[in-house]
Amino acid sequence: MSLRMALAVLACSLAFTGVAQAGPVLDAVKKRDAVRCGVSSGVAGFSALGSDGQWRGLDVAVCRAVAAAVLGDAQKVEFTPLSSQQRFAALQAGQIDILSRNTTWTLSRDAGLNVHFAAITYYDGQGILMHKRFGVKSGKELKGAEICVQSGTTNEKNLTTYLGTQGIKAKAIVYDNFEAAYKAFFSGRCQAFSTDVSALIGLKSSQSGKPDDYVVLPEIFSKEPLGPAVLRGDDEFFAVVKWVVFAMIEAEELGVGQGNINKALQSNNPAVQRLLGGAENLGKPLGLPRNWVENVLKQVGNYGEVFEANLGKQSPLKLERGLNALWTEGGLMYAPPLR
Numbered sequence: 001m002s003l004r005m006a007l008a009v010l011a012c013s014l015a016f017t018g019v020a021q022a023g024p025v026l027d028a029v030k031k032r033d034a035v036r037c038g039v040s041s042g043v044a045g046f047s048a049l050g051s052d053g054q055w056r057g058l059d060v061a062v063c064r065a066v067a068a069a070v071l072g073d074a075q076k077v078e079f080t081p082l083s084s085q086q087r088f089a090a091l092q093a094g095q096i097d098i099l100s101r102n103t104t105w106t107l108s109r110d111a112g113l114n115v116h117f118a119a120i121t122y123y124d125g126q127g128i129l130m131h132k133r134f135g136v137k138s139g140k141e142l143k144g145a146e147i148c149v150q151s152g153t154t155n156e157k158n159l160t161t162y163l164g165t166q167g168i169k170a171k172a173i174v175y176d177n178f179e180a181a182y183k184a185f186f187s188g189r190c191q192a193f194s195t196d197v198s199a200l201i202g203l204k205s206s207q208s209g210k211p212d213d214y215v216v217l218p219e220i221f222s223k224e225p226l227g228p229a230v231l232r233g234d235d236e237f238f239a240v241v242k243w244v245v246f247a248m249i250e251a252e253e254l255g256v257g258q259g260n261i262n263k264a265l266q267s268n269n270p271a272v273q274r275l276l277g278g279a280e281n282l283g284k285p286l287g288l289p290r291n292w293v294e295n296v297l298k299q300v301g302n303y304g305e306v307f308e309a310n311l312g313k314q315s316p317l318k319l320e321r322g323l324n325a326l327w328t329e330g331g332l333m334y335a336p337p338l339r
Contacts, residue, residue, distance in 0.1 A: 022287055023234030025097055026070070034076045037063035038096035041081040041179065044202030045311040045319070046102045046122075046226075055079045059100040061306040062121060062228050062245065064299070066098065069244050069292040074299035083177050084152045088113050091231050098241060100228040102196065104154045115229045116238050119245035121303075122227070122311075123323040123332055125220035126158045127197040129204060132215050134191060139219040142170040148190035149174055150181045158222040159194045196224050198311065198319065205316050240286055246335035247293045250275060251302035253326055253335070258301040261294065275338055282338060303333065 022030065029035055039047035039059055047057040055077075064074035082090055082101060091099045092114060102124075103109075105117040128147065130136050136145075139162070149159050151174045159172050173190050175181035182203055185193035193200070197220060204214045228245070230238050251257060254272055256264040264272055273279035277290040286292070300306065304326075311319045325331025 023236040025234040026237040029070055029097055033071060034078050035063055035067045036078045036096045038080050038082045038087055038090050038099045038101055040101045043102050043199055045315060045317050058121060058306060058310045059102060061300055062100045063098055065244050065296045066241055068295040068299045069288055072295055091115060098228050098230055102226050104224045105227055114232050116232055117227050117229045118238060118241040120225045120227045121245060124196040124198050124224035124226055126155055126222040126224060127200055127220050128192050128194045128217045129200040129214055130192045132213055139217050142168050145170040145191040146173050147192040147194050148181045148185040149194045150178050151176055155195050162221040201317055236287060243286060247296060248303040249333050249335040250338050251297055252304040257305045258297055261297045
């Protein structure tokens with residue numbers, strides 16, 4: 001048998017046994033003992049640095065969950081704030097392991113930027129924020145308005161397309177970064193501001209004592225599926241990030257989370273036992289420890305817990321679950337079977 005044939009047989013044997021071989025990124029994460037995560041410089045509910053120096057938000061929780069699964073410690077994350085223009089370049093250059101930065105999954109990004117989007121963690125859509133004093137109740141009443149928007153994002157194209165298709169004679173005023181765009185709006189340089197609705201609600205709620213002075217118009221004119229992305233070339237790490245998100249969704253569906261994980265470990269429910277590693281070792285094909293889901297739930301929580309803490313009823317944003325509810329409750333959140 002030739003050396004090439006022997007290596008091929010060995011590779012097939014390892015694949016058949018379901019033993020994951022660490023790819024370059026996953027291997028580097030383990031050696032470094034930290035996950036490098038690219039986040040925004042501050043979007044309420046998704047990734048924002050608190051006054052205590054701690055990063056919080058849905059996107060932050062995804063990275064912490066990956067760290068809990070791979071390294072056993074959700075605190076082993078190095079966060080890098082990135083602008084819209086910087087985010088993909090940082091991932092492509094290997095400066096970060098995961099881009100978890102309220103980023104929309106699109107064909108051109110998925111196919112043209114050498115990245116894989118691992119999962120959808122938030123279903124969003126673009127809208128428009130205005131001050132109530134203008135008396136505008138619909139986007140169709142925006143004739144002559146100047147609308148602040150950020151460049152280098154899907155928001156700029158979506159807004160231009162919306163105005164054009166609706167025949168609305170309004171003007172997009174483009175700014176290089178998110179902060180400059182919304183500050184221009186709140187200082188009165190534009191009559192309106194356009195970005196994802198979740199961010200608009202966050203900005204509205206951040207206006208101390210004056211949130212009711214602003215209104216998000218009813219029209220939602222784009223699909224913005226947001227989620228974490230990884231660089232192509234490490235299928236093992238891609239699989240880990242993907243299934244960590246799915247495990248958090250599955251755990252919510254099964255009613256298992258941070259609040260009852262210890263009780264759940266004693267459950268006789270076969271699905272719960274399988275999820276938590278009691279009945280089946282789901283960590284083996286991912287190259288993770290048997291208790292990886294237990295670590296994620298204990299240290300971070302299930303999807304519903306993370307949503308409510310950062311975007312929902314327990315947060316300043318008070319967002320409804322809407323499309324981000326579980327599929328069993330009329331939403332779109334659905335995990336492939338963990339078995």
